[in-house]
Structure formats: structure tokens, C-alpha cells
Amino acid sequence: MPIFNPDIETMDQKELRELQIERLEIVINQAYSNVDFYRKRFDQAGVNPDEIKTFDDLKRIPFTTRKDLIDNYPYGMFAVPLRDVVRLQFPLGTYGNPIVIGYTREDLKIWQELVARIMVGVGITEHDILQVAFNYGLFMGAFRFNQSAELIGAAVVPTSIASAEVQIRILQDFRSTVLVSSPSFALHLIETMMRKGIDPKTLSLKIGLFGAEPWPEGVRKIIEKGLNIHAYDIYGVMELVEPGVAGECAVRSGLHIFEDHFLPEIIDPVTGEVLGAGQEGELVLTTLTTTAYPLLRYRTNDITSLTPEPCPCGRTMARMGRVLKRSDNMISVRGINVFPERVEEVLSRIEGVGPAYSLLATGKHGMNDQLKVRVEVSSDIIDGKEEKKGEIQEVVQQALHRALGLRVEVEFARKGSFT
Numbered sequence: 001m002p003i004f005n006p007d008i009e010t011m012d013q014k015e016l017r018e019l020q021i022e023r024l025e026i027v028i029n030q031a032y033s034n035v036d037f038y039r040k041r042f043d044q045a046g047v048n049p050d051e052i053k054t055f056d057d058l059k060r061i062p063f064t065t066r067k068d069l070i071d072n073y074p075y076g077m078f079a080v081p082l083r084d085v086v087r088l089q090f091p092l093g094t095y096g097n098p099i100v101i102g103y104t105r106e107d108l109k110i111w112q113e114l115v116a117r118i119m120v121g122v123g124i125t126e127h128d129i130l131q132v133a134f135n136y137g138l139f140m141g142a143f144r145f146n147q148s149a150e151l152i153g154a155a156v157v158p159t160s161i162a163s164a165e166v167q168i169r170i171l172q173d174f175r176s177t178v179l180v181s182s183p184s185f186a187l188h189l190i191e192t193m194m195r196k197g198i199d200p201k202t203l204s205l206k207i208g209l210f211g212a213e214p215w216p217e218g219v220r221k222i223i224e225k226g227l228n229i230h231a232y233d234i235y236g237v238m239e240l241v242e243p244g245v246a247g248e249c250a251v252r253s254g255l256h257i258f259e260d261h262f263l264p265e266i267i268d269p270v271t272g273e274v275l276g277a278g279q280e281g282e283l284v285l286t287t288l289t290t291t292a293y294p295l296l297r298y299r300t301n302d303i304t305s306l307t308p309e310p311c312p313c314g315r316t317m318a319r320m321g322r323v324l325k326r327s328d329n330m331i332s333v334r335g336i337n338v339f340p341e342r343v344e345e346v347l348s349r350i351e352g353v354g355p356a357y358s359l360l361a362t363g364k365h366g367m368n369d370q371l372k373v374r375v376e377v378s379s380d381i382i383d384g385k386e387e388k389k390g391e392i393q394e395v396v397q398q399a400l401h402r403a404l405g406l407r408v409e410v411e412f413a414r415k416g417s418f419t
């Protein structure tokens with residue numbers, strides 16, 4: 001399988017480490033000089049940025065968490081003046097203040113290459129037609145597929161949220177060769193095709209790129225058979241770049257992390273202790289080249305492990321295991337991230353509702369496609385008129401839909417029934 005940037009992707013590991021250290025020193029200095037948050041953090045921890053010279057020294061830098069990004073809303077984490085920022089993005093579904101991420105023109109160029117590396121790595125060429133069925137409104141990373149496909153000369157059909165019927169029609173008529181979507185949507189397509197008696201072998205599809213939610217190996221098998229394709233996992237972090245942090249190669253034995261741009265560590269999510277190769281823990285990433293929004297030791301909350309051994313594909317960059325677990329309580333429903341804190345926040349604004357609630361995510365094949373919110377309500381609501389109860393239920397449902405970008409089922413419970 002061809003490699004997009006062989007000089008970098010197959011570079012000698014010793015040289016790669018040197019490149020990382022060189023870039024690390026630069027990014028630390030930029031963060032310290034230009035971001036108040038980092039200057040204060042370093043000073044409080046008694047760390048002089050000039051003293052960080054080795055990977056071991058890195059351990060002295062405190063972690064950055066999602067809460068830090070929320071607390072520094074809107075522009076507190078930016079390391080460049082706004083005039084240098086060409087794109088602002090906010091991941092939906094976060095709680096508290098939203099998070100705003102900025103990218104310079106240079107950041108976007110790097111990101112464009114990273115996704116192109118993934119595409120080329122799975123065999124996508126200028127002859128391919130990519131059907132991108134991600135929700136462009138909710139998942140802003142979807143645009144990345146357009147820009148990276150342009151870089152390698154492939155054509156893109158951004159079908160976004162078109163219904164399964166329309167998507168199938170486009171797959172047939174346009175002869176799309178690559179499907180890019182959430183794995184949940186691929187399953188939905190397969191079900192629809194089965195119902196309509198469409199044989200996947202009559203389609204031109206060859207490859208699928210799937211991400212934005214955890215999907216077990218069993219689901220990969222169902223998708224590969226149901227669509228008659230090779231299905232690959234891609235990985236990103238919404239607070240950095242998503243997609244574009246890592247992707248599977250044709251060997252499919254872990255996802256290559258683009259270590260020339262991100263420095264990965266695995267930590268014990270409870271103690272914060274750095275773990276060794278092969279050990280499972282939380283992935284922590286330091287951006288090495290990001291200019292607008294540098295993140296030092298960012299806790300992704302994703303649980304995985306790292307394999308530093310070079311891969312049979314020729315790439316020398318470390319591989320991470322597929323992410324199927326989180327260290328926080330975020331749940332993924334149809335590719336949409338739901339933070340319980342966000343649900344709580346929405347419920348707290350509606351009179352007579354809450355505070356106790358529970359979330360129940362359900363679905364097939366170990367993936368969630370439905371979310372039920374059960375919440376306690378005051379006795380005058382639960383014992384009141386059905387009509388009034390229905391109205392309040394509708395208010396809760398709509399408020400959650402707006403906040404999460406996901407339609408949920410709402411059930412009322414009597415106060416005290418959660419204890």
C-alpha cells in the first residue's frame with residue numbers, strides 16, 4: 001500500500017525522537033510565553049520551561065484537562081492573536097462553557113496532510129469517490145475529508161445527513177467507492193439495504209473509514225460483510241483534531257499515531273503515573289506543531305495502549321490500540337458524545353425537574369443508538385394532568401435535543417425513587 005509521506009512516516013525512530021524533542025521545546029516555549037494559563041501552571045508547579053529537555057522531563061509538566069479548556073473559554077488557550085486564526089470550531093455536547101478551538105492556516109495545512117496520510121494508507125487514490133455521510137453541522141471534522149480528498153485528487157460527495165434511502169441511491173448512481181461515516185450509520189445502511197433486498201456486491205464500494213464512536217471488532221465484521229468492503233478505524237480528539245490523530249493502515253494491527261505532530265503518553269487514569277509500552281491506560285497527547293491552540297499533556301479520557309515496534313507496513317510511528325473505553329463517564333450515542341454533566345445542566349434549568357436522573361443507552365452489537373433520560377419530577381407534575389405532564393416532557397425533550405444534538409426519550413419518575 002502506498003505511503004503519503006514516506007520520508008516522515010517511515011523515518012528512523014531515533015531521528016523521530018530527535019524531531020519530537022526539538023518540536024517539544026518550541027511548543028513548550030510558545031505555550032509558556034503566549035498562554036497565561038500555561039505560564040501560571042508552570043510557575044505554580046515550579047517548572048522552568050527551559051529545563052524540559054528530555055521525554056522524562058515531560059512528566060514534570062502538569063496535565064491539561066477538558067475542564068481547563070472550559071474554564072478558559074473563549075480565547076484563554078490561544079497562543080496566537082485572533083488575526084492569525086482562520087478557523088474557529090466548537091465541539092458540541094460539552095458542558096459548562098463551550099470549548100472554542102482555533103486553527104491558523106498552517107494548522108489546517110498540517111491537518112489536511114494528516115487525514116490524507118490515513119486515506120492513502122488504506123488505498124484511497126485519485127480514482128476514488130468518497131461518500132461522506134457524517135453530519136457536517138454537528139461534526140465539523142467532516143469538512144476535513146473534503147479538503148484531504150482534494151489533496152490526493154479523490155472526489156467527494158458530502159451526503160451528510162441524507163436518509164439511508166438517499167445514501168443508497170447515491171452509492172448506486174454515483175458509484176461511490178469509499179464510505180466515510182460513523183459505524184452506527186453504516187449499520188443503519190446495511191439494515192436498510194437488507195430490507196430493500198439490495199445486494200452489497202452490486203455497489204462499487206471497496207473501502208470504509210469509520211470513527212467518532214467506539215466500535216468493537218464484531219461490528220467491523222458485520223460492516224465488512226454487509227457492505228462488501230474493508231473497514232478501517234480512524235481516531236481523533238475533538239479538542240485537538242478530529243479526525244487526524246491516528247489511523248489504521250492496511251495491516252490493521254492498531255492505529256498509527258502521527259508522532260511527528262502529537263506526542264503520546266499512556267497514564268494510569270487514577271494516579272497519573274506514566275505507563276510503559278503495551279500497558280493499558282489513558283491516552284495523553286501533547287501537540288508538537290499546533291500554533292493556534294497548543295495543548296500540553298492533554299488528557300483525552302480515551303483508554304488504549306501503545307505499541308512502539310515498527311509495523312509490517314513500513315511505518316515506524318507508534319500504534320495505539322482501538323479505543324473502546326473511556327476514563328470518564330461520557331457516552332457515545334450514534335457517534336454523538338454525551339456528557340452527563342451537560343444533561344444535568346439542561347435539567348437544572350427546568351422548573352420542577354430533577355435534580356436526580358439516570359441515563360440509559362441501548363443498542364445492538366455493543367453500540368449505542370438510543371438514549372433514555374429518566375428524571376425525577378415534583379409531585380404536582382407526576383400527579384397532575386396528563387396533558388400538562390406531556391407538555392413538560394416535550395420541553396425537556398426539546399431542551400436536551402438542542403443541547404446534545406440528539407433526540408432522546410424522556411421518562412418522568414417520582415421524586416425520591418432514585419434513592
Ligand SMILES: [Zn+2]
Nearest residue numbers: 249251311313
Ligand atoms: Zn502499519
